[in-house]
Amino acid sequence: MSFKIQVPASSANIGPGFDVLGIGLQLYLTITVTIDPTIDTTSADPHNAILSYEGDGTVPLQTDKNLITQTALYVMRSNGMENFPNGTHIHVNNPIPLGRGLGSSASAIVGGIYLGNEIAGLKLDKGRLLDYCLMIERHPDNIAAAMLGGFVGSYLNEMCEEAHALCQAPLEYILPKETTPKDKIISQQPPFNIGEYVSYNWNRKIKCLTIIPNFEVSTDLSRSVLPKNYELKDIVFNLQRIAILTTALTQDPPNQKLIYQSMKDKIHQPYRFGLIPGLNTLLEKITPEKYPGLCGICLSGAGPTILCLATDGFDQIAQDVVEIFKAENVECDTKLLDLAYDGATVEYS
DSSP states (O other), X not given: OEEEEEEEEEEESOTTOTTTEEEEEEEEEEEXXXXXXXXXXXXXXXXXXXXXXXXXXXXXXXXXXXXXXXXXXXXXXXXXXXXXOTTEEEEEEEOSOTTSSSOHHHHHHHHHHHHHHXXXXXXXXXXXXXXXXXXXXXXXXXXXXXXXXXEXXXXXXXXXXXHHHHXXXXXXXXXXXXXXXXXXXXXXXOOSOOEEEEEEOOOTTOEEEEEEESSOOOHHHHXXXXXXXOOHHHHHHHHHXXXXXXXXXXXXXXXXXXXXXXXXXXXXXXXXXXXXXTHHHHHHHOOTTTOTTEEEEXXXXXXXXXXXXXXXXXXXXXXHXXXXXXXXXXXXXXXXXXXXXXXXXXXXX
């Protein structure tokens, strides 16, 4: 048996939609799986699988330490299956930059959930698979975008005390470490309907230009600089704009100035200027007045990647953003991407 899982990259925190809005992007994590029982893998790995990797960065190749296979094992364990079948080979091809704000962790988690679903033959729908994802990643914006594709809004449901406690369990109880006590490892299925999701329309004339600096910003660090409390005026500022943005991005022809203004944010970007050299400058200088094809600009996720929505003039926008970063001694890559409208997929061969 062999099959291939593809999961798109994602950009979250779109404009004012901090922890709410995300988009799937046509840059795919690919997991190719072959199961050949004539090949003995029982001595190669504690969970019977051989794992190989190519792509950005380096990752652990032990199934009990790699995020994709750890996640798959959680799904399998929750449904009475402890190990991969004998003869399992899992090859991961990952072009999504690690730690750059393009949802590499979300793609790995979604890919792992799909892997567990296929190996265990569960045939779960995307809604149920999202419940498993949210046991591991508690912020649904990237997860929903990677799973569903397109332009997605999401939130977490309020839950009963028992379900809430399960969802708040330490991550090492769900993805166990060597030091995790055996009696703490969670082997039960997640609650139903942990989150809610809605897909918005998107004007397909609008493309996603990503400018990717050559340094990483951890999500934990980027969250640590955010305040515990916000001023009411800043909250209202974002609420007003998110109400406009979800419709403005559907309209044809695109209203560049409306999208640009409704993509402004006061909840997270201003607090992250110190983590991303040049961010303040480019948010001030890259405007529709100077670049007629530009619709909007924001941090992608926690950064440092910059997301520019545009209909034209991509090369000039990219060149000038790269120059702003270069003045801060930061080199960048650029990618022009469409939305991944199908989200995560599985194909058998």
